[in-house]
Structures are given as structure tokens and as C-alpha cells.
Amino acid sequence: MQYLEPPRKVYINRDDPIEIRAVEHDIKSRFIDFKFLGAINIIDLTYSTVRIYGTNPKRFSVFDELTIVDGKKGIARLELTDDFLIPGSAEYQLTISDSTGSHLTPLCLVKLIISESLVDTEAIQSSNKFTALDKALQKVDKINEIDVRSKENSNNIKEHDSFMRENRAKIGENKALTDKAFTDVKKTINDFKNEVHETSYYNYISNPNFDTGDYKNWELWDGTTSYSVQPDTSLSHSYSLKLQCSKRSQGITQTVKGLQYGKTYTFKAKLKVEEGTPGLMVRNDNQWDGSLFKVDQGYNKWVEVSLTFMAREGTMPVYIGNVSTSTVSTFWVSEVMLYEGSLDIPFIDNLKELYTRNFQVDKTGIVWGDGNGTYSNTNDKGELEYVTEGIYNKYVALKYIAAFSIPAGNPGTVNVKLPKEFTKRKNSLAWGVVPKGYYYNTSGNFFPFHVAVNVAGEAYEQDGYMYCPVEGYCRIQNGNNDGDVQPQSINGVLIALA
Structure with missing residues (x-):
């Protein structure tokens, strides 16, 4: 249910107040359209923002933004929310601004006169339909003897007039008991709320004292x-x-x-x-x-x-x-x-x-350092990093050095198996290989022709272990016959870090 007030004309250079009346608690139902007019033209609100500012009768500052209904026709709509629907009288000011930084304030003020609602939602009211009474009586054990059947009474009020008259006296007698029960329950709830608040306050603001030495998280x-x-x-x-x-x-x-x-x-x-x-x-x-x-x-x-x-x-x-x-x-x-x-x-x-300037802990991790750009921290994978001058380097947690042999081939290949703990840190794995020893033949005039040990591809996971593929060449040539080139096995060393 929505009630839309007739459009109120807002002349930019007139100071005649615009008076609006409403009743408290009428939320999500009262809307007022304002049409902004100049001396000779309509104020175009396209690409503009219209806001209303003021202080309500409870002395709270209120800032709200209106909805642009028709920018070309200069119409913006205000919804009367709880902040406005405070009993009493208050004056508010409308402002218009756009993306260029222009700012326009009409001379007239909007005067809201809010009447107090006579509906007391906390009181027990006897009514023909018994709905409010039923909800109250269900909460008070000592008056359960009053059997109120809301649905039956709602469908056939006349048949229960006599029942109403008989129980009206009982309702009056139990009103004091009801009020006391509600008062006791309310006090218990308030005491509990106070106890919880006193023992469990939590500040939602991050870096509230700027103890980092900067405005981190702001x-x-x-x-x-x-x-x-x-x-x-x-x-x-x-x-x-x-x-x-x-x-x-x-x-x-x-x-x-x-x-x-x-x-x-x-x-x-x-x-x-x-x-x-x-x-x-x-x-x-x-x-x-x-x-x-x-x-x-x-x-x-x-x-x-x-x-x-x-x-x-x-x-x-x-x-x-x-x-x-x-x-x-x-x-x-x-x-x-x-x-x-x-x-x-x-x-x-x-x-x-x-x-602190040198040590910080929050939901993103831990950071510690000299406070001047060189620090260590945990990243989103739980790894430790060392940062200096904007360059990130991971700390080494695992190191593995092993010698191995590559069979003769053109090239010869081998897959070196790493210890199992490297599998969990495969994302940070770094490795390399180098030849080991010197290769020549003593039974003739042979000398090294092509000797190399290389990485043959990316490390891969198999059966829960990481494997590093390696290839190697060891080819020797006959000094008396350059066509006599013989492949030999070769040794290498692997270094793995993670």
C-alpha cells in the first residue's frame, strides 16, 4: 500500500515553506513528489542527485537521497522513512548537485509536521476479532482458563457476543496481572541484554587508532x-x-x-x-x-x-x-x-x-619488518614471503640435493623422484640440474664432443609424488675419425627448493 502525495512545486528562488503532514510509523507508504522550477523554466534533473538534509525532532541529523522520477520534468520523489516520521515539527532543506560539481539549493524549506500515532502496539486491546487479545493471553500462564478461539470469533462475531460480555470482567481483573507479567519479562530481557552488551562488545572498525603509522584499511x-x-x-x-x-x-x-x-x-x-x-x-x-x-x-x-x-x-x-x-x-x-x-x-x-609499526596481525595474515618497506609476511596460501623494495621472495622450507645417472642416449632421459613432502608445496617448487664430473675416454684418442644435462619439462605429480624430468648428452668423438661419435652415460645433480 502506497500513498503518493500530489506533486509539490519547489521554486528555486522563492522562500515559501512547503508544509507536509503525516503520522508516525507510516513507513513504506508515504511518498512525496517535488517538481523543481526556475523563474522561466523547469530544472532538468537528468544526471543530477537530489538530497534532503535536516535535524528531526529527536535532534538526530538526517541525510537522505530522493529518487529521480522524471529528470526532464524536474520531478524527484521522497519516501518518508522512520528517520522522518518522528512526532513533532522539523524543517529540512533540499539540495541539487550533478557530476560536474554544480550545487543548487532552493530557498524554500520543507516543513514536516508528524502527528503521534494513537495506536499503542504494546497495549492489550479487546476487539471483536480477538486477534490482539489471543496473542497476549497465550504469553500469560495464569490466565489460560480464558478460552479464546480467535478464528471462530472472527467468522461469527454475533454468536459470541454473550461470551464477550461474560469474559470482559475477567479480562479487567487480569489486566493488572498481565501488565506485571509483561513488565517482569521486559525487565528480564533488558537485564540480559545489558549483561551481554557489557561482556561482548566488538569494534567493527579496522585500524581504529592508526597504529600502523599509516591509514591501512582506510x-x-x-x-x-x-x-x-x-x-x-x-x-x-x-x-x-x-x-x-x-x-x-x-x-x-x-x-x-x-x-x-x-x-x-x-x-x-x-x-x-x-x-x-x-x-x-x-x-x-x-x-x-x-x-x-x-x-x-x-x-x-x-x-x-x-x-x-x-x-x-x-x-x-x-x-x-x-x-x-x-x-x-x-x-x-x-x-x-x-x-x-x-x-x-x-x-x-x-x-x-x-x-604496530613493525608488527601487524589481522584476518589477512601476519606482517613484520622494519616499518620502512622491508618486511616478511604470510600470503593467502599460508606461505612466508620476504619483501624488499616491492620484490617478493618466498622463504625456503624444503631443500633436496641428489646425484643421479642418465643412461646413454640422444638424449638419455630420467625422471628424478622428490621426497613426498614436496607434494604439498608443489606450487612453490623451484628446481634445476647440473652435470657432475668430466667425461673422456682413455682407450684411444677420444675427447668430449657434446656434454650437457638439462631440464626436460615441468615437474609433475604422480602417485602422490613429484617427479622432475631430466635429459642428458654425453657424446665423445674419435680424434682420428671425426665420424666416430659415441654416446655415453652421464651423471648429474638435482637441486630442489620449496
Whole structure:
């Protein structure tokens, strides 16, 4: 069920407010079309983005993006979500931007007047169809003697009028008991939730203190953002990130995974602001939730900026920077957290990571080194690598050196069998061969004519073992008769590393 309001005309240069009325909880049902008009023409919204910004009656910042219905006709559609449907009155501002960086703000404000819903979903209401009553009575053991048959009453209300009158008194008598039962259950649930939250908080943000000495696992929101990770122990950490943002949508971003739909989360960070009004923001199923640094929090000292939101998807980006202002903002960032729940808790690090400048452990593996580009690490195959100046070399775990003989031939061939442990490391196997000894004949005037030992192909697996194919030549020539060339056997040495 969807109710579409008649299109509201938005004149760019008129400041007449647009008033919209609705009722709380009317989610997924109320949609408003806005038609953007200039003095003499329709504003073409093709390739444009229309957003709405403001603060709802609960004092939460709301950022949302409208759907372009007909760009040529200048029509964009707003869905009234939970963030807007808060009882009370609030004013919001519409903005238009396009891919060229152009930004247009209508003078008029959108005023939302949200009425409080009279429907109390937690109360027990007796009704002709008994549906709400049945669900409540099933949860209270002490009033099971009231036999309510919802389906029968729904199909034949008139036949049960007398039953309704007889039980109305019992319902009144048991209402106090019902309320107390619900109160006790709710308290038990809340106590359990508090206990779980206190003992199992988890920070979803990776590298929240920039202890790697860089912004590992973060990305720049805009490539022109000025940033630097600098030594800073003012919060008892080794480093802090300093940002300077000169326009809207500049800062840093990180994609968070593993959130659960419908659950409440808190996103917060410590900021030390030198100038401007930076803030935090999450993009939650194409809806924007944000919170700004307030000037009265004070400049040049660490303060906390936070917001609470309900997850509408499991993976979402979070942002720190100029989320809704184009003024210059210069500030420091540290102790970034995203955790389940709405309670205000002290900072906790990401317990699945260990980051220092010289040693790092996370879900991708282990890295340790000098902090200046030379390091060792585990790769995605569980192998150890040594990296310097961008060149990767695998550590050798297995070494095998063996001598062998190749029978006479043109060429002679042999397959050298490696120890079984090489099979598990076949992907990193490296091997080669060289001749062994010197070849000549003492019973006549013969001398070496062609002596060589070569790799004859790629190593292959057979019956659980790795085999290295080798070929060899050992041909001697008669000094008195150059047509007398004789093949001989030859020895070689194989070296295998993995």
C-alpha cells in the first residue's frame, strides 16, 4: 500500500515553506513528489542527485537521497522513512548537485509536521476479532482458563457476543496481572541484554587508532583530501590521523561488514578540531545518517562525536570528514568505533587485530619488518614471503640435493623422484640440474664432443609424488675419425627448493 502525495512545486528562488503532514510509523507508504522550477523554466534533473538534509525532532541529523522520477520534468520523489516520521515539527532543506560539481539549493524549506500515532502496539486491546487479545493471553500462564478461539470469533462475531460480555470482567481483573507479567519479562530481557552488551562488545572498525603509522584499511573519501598520520600520544596511542578538508565529501572512509539487519549500532570517534565543523556519516541502504562536531564542544581538544542508527544492510561504508559543509575543516582523528547497541562505552580496540609499526596481525595474515618497506609476511596460501623494495621472495622450507645417472642416449632421459613432502608445496617448487664430473675416454684418442644435462619439462605429480624430468648428452668423438661419435652415460645433480 502506497500513498503518493500530489506533486509539490519547489521554486528555486522563492522562500515559501512547503508544509507536509503525516503520522508516525507510516513507513513504506508515504511518498512525496517535488517538481523543481526556475523563474522561466523547469530544472532538468537528468544526471543530477537530489538530497534532503535536516535535524528531526529527536535532534538526530538526517541525510537522505530522493529518487529521480522524471529528470526532464524536474520531478524527484521522497519516501518518508522512520528517520522522518518522528512526532513533532522539523524543517529540512533540499539540495541539487550533478557530476560536474554544480550545487543548487532552493530557498524554500520543507516543513514536516508528524502527528503521534494513537495506536499503542504494546497495549492489550479487546476487539471483536480477538486477534490482539489471543496473542497476549497465550504469553500469560495464569490466565489460560480464558478460552479464546480467535478464528471462530472472527467468522461469527454475533454468536459470541454473550461470551464477550461474560469474559470482559475477567479480562479487567487480569489486566493488572498481565501488565506485571509483561513488565517482569521486559525487565528480564533488558537485564540480559545489558549483561551481554557489557561482556561482548566488538569494534567493527579496522585500524581504529592508526597504529600502523599509516591509514591501512582506510581509503580517502576524495583523492584531493589532505592527510597525514603523525606521532601523537595525547590519547595514550602512538599515532593520530590529521585531515584537512576544503569541500563537501572529503575525508576518509572504510567499508564495514558483518552487521545484522534491524539491529542498532553506534558509530563514534574522537576528534580534535582546529577549524571547521567536520562530522561522521554512514550510508545505510542508500540513506544517510550523520552527526556533526558542534562549535560549543570546543576547539583544539579531544571531543567525541557519535551517532546511533539501525542497520538496513549488512555491509555499509562509514565516513569521517566534511559530511555536510563546504567550509575548510582541519582536525585530528583517533579512537574510531562502530559497535552494536546504543550505550555509551569506553573505547575498545579491534580485538581481531594487532597493529604496530613493525608488527601487524589481522584476518589477512601476519606482517613484520622494519616499518620502512622491508618486511616478511604470510600470503593467502599460508606461505612466508620476504619483501624488499616491492620484490617478493618466498622463504625456503624444503631443500633436496641428489646425484643421479642418465643412461646413454640422444638424449638419455630420467625422471628424478622428490621426497613426498614436496607434494604439498608443489606450487612453490623451484628446481634445476647440473652435470657432475668430466667425461673422456682413455682407450684411444677420444675427447668430449657434446656434454650437457638439462631440464626436460615441468615437474609433475604422480602417485602422490613429484617427479622432475631430466635429459642428458654425453657424446665423445674419435680424434682420428671425426665420424666416430659415441654416446655415453652421464651423471648429474638435482637441486630442489620449496
